[in-house]
Amino acid sequence: xxxxxxxxxxxxxxxxxxxxxxxxxxxxxxxxxxxxxxxxxxxxxxxxxxxxxxxxxxxxxxxxxxxxxxxxxxxxxxxxxxxxxxxxxxxxxxxxxxxxxxxxxx
Amino acid sequence: xxxxxxxxxxxxxxxxxxxxxxxxxxxxxxxxxxxxxxxxxxxxxxxxxxxxxxxxxxxxxxxxxxxxxxxxxxxxxxxxxxxxxxxxxxxxxxxxxxxxxxxxxxxxxxxxxxxxxxxxxxxxxxxxxxxxxxxxxxxxxxxxxxxxxxxxxxxxxxxxxxxxxxxxxxxxxxxxxxxxxxx
Ligand SMILES: [Zn+2]
Numbered sequence: 001x002x003x004x005x006x007x008x009x010x011x012x013x014x015x016x017x018x019x020x021x022x023x024x025x026x027x028x029x030x031x032x033x034x035x036x037x038x039x040x041x042x043x044x045x046x047x048x049x050x051x052x053x054x055x056x057x058x059x060x061x062x063x064x065x066x067x068x069x070x071x072x073x074x075x076x077x078x079x080x081x082x083x084x085x086x087x088x089x090x091x092x093x094x095x096x097x098x099x100x101x102x103x104x105x106x
Numbered sequence: 107x108x109x110x111x112x113x114x115x116x117x118x119x120x121x122x123x124x125x126x127x128x129x130x131x132x133x134x135x136x137x138x139x140x141x142x143x144x145x146x147x148x149x150x151x152x153x154x155x156x157x158x159x160x161x162x163x164x165x166x167x168x169x170x171x172x173x174x175x176x177x178x179x180x181x182x183x184x185x186x187x188x189x190x191x192x193x194x195x196x197x198x199x200x201x202x203x204x205x206x207x208x209x210x211x212x213x214x215x216x217x218x219x220x221x222x223x224x225x226x227x228x229x230x231x232x233x234x235x236x237x238x239x240x241x242x243x244x245x246x247x248x249x250x251x252x253x254x255x256x257x258x259x260x261x262x263x264x265x266x267x268x269x270x271x272x273x274x275x276x277x278x279x280x281x282x283x284x285x286x287x288x289x
Contacts, residue, residue, distance in 0.1 A: 014233065017247055063244070064245070065174075065178070
């Protein structure tokens with residue numbers, strides 16, 4: 001079972017309290033009717049399907065009920081960080097170097 | 107199999123050397139939602155401080171309030187004080203916009219106490235209960251059903267569970283009570 005840190009509850013909690021909610025930082029277009037069918041299709045269905053660190057949404061559904069964002073390595077399932085919805089996308093390079101440092105301290 | 111349990115009759119549902127499970131008398135329950143701007147005025151109107159950290163609770167007389175999320179609280183009080191709560195919140199509505207919903211009937215509360223109360227809860231709750239301090243509470247999950255878990259003493263808990271999930275949850279606790287006593 002994964003342990004996930006909720007940035008609102010400020011606790012690291014069992015995965016069973018959470019629900020995965022797809023890729024993060026996908027902004028809904030202001031005027032969908034202005035878009036081409038292809039662009040609208042891409043917004044609705046096309047996702048990056050990353051192998052490695054993935055920016056994704058989670059919801060603390062059996063807890064504070066908030067949506068938040070996470071960076072999770074899709075290969076190892078390791079969470080590099082979690083952060084509140086609306087906060088900017090964290091810098092991946094510094095997350096990875098921080099993760100590498102904490103790995104070598106072990 | 108789901109046991110037939112009469113949820114309108116408060117009383118002991120299971121009891122063993124390990125723990126006891128008791129259905130408590132009905133209380134008035136409210137769900138309160140408001141943003142940061144209205145909290146101080148609502149606190150003053152209710153005569154208590156709305157806690158701002160998830161899981162913290164405060165009490166004033168018979169009224170108990172728990173912070174469930176950044177803008178969400180659960181309020182319990184005696185049935186006789188329900189009208190007072192409604193009036194208090196209504197009196198500040200213009201200055202402190204909020205949503206107050208009475209949900210008294212949505213949930214029932216069971217108390218779990220006894221030497222193995224914490225162990226009994228591990229049957230369905232994936233939380234590390236050592237990290238739930240006495241005097242706090244959390245919304246969490248018990249075998250798939252959302253619950254609110256109040257820790258009143260080291261081995262005394264209350265669980266609020268939606269009425270329709272209660273027979274499932276209670277029958278699990280009854281089984282666990284017996285099994286833990288047999289060890
Ligand atoms: Zn949370």
